[in-house]
Amino acid sequence: MVTHQIPFRMEIFSLVDVNLLLKIVLAIIMYSVGLSLRVQDFRYVVDNKQLLLLGLALKVILMPFLGFVLLSLTTLDSVYKFGIMILLFSAGGTTSNVITYWYKGTSALTVFLTTISSLLAVFLIPLLVNFMSIVYFGSGTDFSLPVFETVISVVLIIILPALLGLWVNEQFPVFAKRIEKIIKPLSVSLLAVVFLIKFLAPAAAGGTELSWPDLLLLTPVLVLINVLLMSAAYGICRWRRLSYQDSMTIGIEMGLQNAGLAILVGGVFIGNEELVKPSLIYAMFSFWTAMLFAYLIKNRYYEKSWT
Template sequence: MSAAWLSQVALPWVLASVMMAMGLSLTGADFARTWRHPRRVLLGTGLQMLALPLLAWALVLLLPLPPLAAAGLLLVALVPGGATSNMFSYLVQGDLALSVTLTAIAAVLAPFTLPLVMGWNLELLGLATGGLSLPYWHTVGQLLLVTLLPVLAGMLLRQALPARWLEVVLPGVKGFTGVAMISVVVALFASHAERLPSLLSLETLAVLLLCLFSMLLGHGVARRLHLPHDSVRAITVEVGVQNAGVAMMVAFVLLQQPAIGLVPLLYGLLMNVPVFLWMFACLWRDRHPEATVADRR
């Protein structure tokens, strides 16, 4: 199985199927409940779309990353949320409706914001002078095809399917698409293993710091604003977990730059380390509520 087929064919199709499965999980009630508290939605979206790119740039300026690796890190920061973040929000008993809403908003905005901001990033990194560019409308169209349109198709399909049938089939669909996405990421990892940075590298440090600092940012700001603890957890996940699949697709398919795609690929694997540690900490706190009374005020 060639790396080109994995990145050019399998990745876009599997990514679209994951987004459609997410759309099958969405209902109008999810958004209606969340918009009763618009401050939480605006806070999460603001941190995702504005604070994350700035945090990534801070890491690029702090760490002497090669330009292509820096571009990969900045690309990851431009695609927040995703089906994985919804799963983690569910596992830590976060505000799932808020998590899903923030993911849906990111899916709507990212096709339009990513090519614009990434174009600026390439210029600031000096890569645009070498002919590296991201055509705006072509990129918008490609991202719509693999992100927003599958989500909308999933939502429409949910309306058309009988509720009983959906309850039976949906868990299997979500499980299958999740396994398919993991399989593609692992296969890409194996096919690019010789070119991937070592685990003791600046690239590894950069992706771990991006995930850790973004989680701390989301958690800290949400706590500072005295949001309910389930909303704090949802915002922590939504700000801290990026859609590595979309970032890889942009790098491998649209930019035709596997060297840029290696950092999102590395992120897709290593982000699980801080996220799982935080998730276990949340579960421990839930089992020992007397130790975290202040966290629940």
Template structure:
């Protein structure tokens, strides 16, 4: 079992590494590309949780797994979302901005969705029973604060931060893999026993949310690279944060199982999107302007 301290430190390092790649200018896309940003935030912060709610209400499953899926759906974009968006030929700057905004505001949005899940799915009535303050503080200290600190360092010392960021991102990716692998090992028996309860709904949420994200981008007349960024940002969640909330803040190993499964599923579907984008859409015209393509 991953200890609470190691999980806390690993997640903080992951978020710090993500922050080293972000700049205040990344938030400017809210004003320079408002439609793309608005649709991206709609897909990730509204449609994904909505799809998750529909799935857990329709598909019979143990309560802990249902809450775990809602926890994962409430989390911001993952550490690899920007890299995979780049590999797919998507608008990397848009992906970075979406990750930044959802991660910063995650201290408020994540506890809100999770506590709704505890009340309406877990049946925990009464504000006293819900760890709202503890969850908000925990997410802020472990996830949002390291992100803001790293962004501040990047703004103050950009050249030094750029050199450290490459190593930090590799370390963060390795730590994320260890978190998922450690959680997977600790919950192996539970996952094998309840694979049929978790895998289908996790896949349905992932594919359904990405399909809706693509539809929203299409209806909103976003450029192809923007649509790819929105789709991948919507599908790739911060599984490490989901595991931390379930195992450490809520003290429920069973609730972290969906985050483990989703972390495996989302990388498979993301790879499919990358292959599809490269093979079938590689020659499609309509890219974004150089200013919108972060290098």
């Protein structure tokens, strides 16, 4: 009986092209983000340039820098450090929109931070990943990305679906609102399925073969990074005299990354499943820690100028 379990398991997972499914799910998620946007909403960007720029600076510049500093203090293998940096470069976790809405943050801000940081990631990821591969492994490493091909691939998966969703919302707003209510939860559920397959499937079928030693080694470091990034962002925003809502919103953005994009980069474009492990583990808890963060901020300051 035991001798037949693994082949049967591989046969089941071989029926699914995990990497193709990941690309499709990411495209659906970005399409749903586009459905929530209107051209007239970009007036918010014009009216709040400093707020948006601060959020982007924290998310795109400060977050990877702090992550790199924290990782330099650990004894993790370089391949895990590199995988975590890929995750931190993959800005634009869409679940931040949900948490911000639930806890009455600034929804317009989180949508634009998610969208714009995702667009920036398209062009920055190949350059930053190649740079960090040299930092961790030296020149001539196999951990590198072809810049042009990667940009084209991510444009097709990230930018075009978002633009299509924006166009549909502009042309057919009633229809867009209806299907957005279906697509958003569906896409998140599908992404969870992809993550589950990555957890359970053997390496030959596209899995990462996460082990308990992996979880015990990486989870404390990833939780520490997650909590410190959210706390640092919130503290800087309050120091800059931003409102509690805006500060909380940017803090949530700092705590949630696009794990699907990180998995695509590490597991598909680079082709090393070891790089995927930090993103899978991060995806397991980051939604809950970000929600706890929002709960604590909102309840502590609800009676203090939460308008």
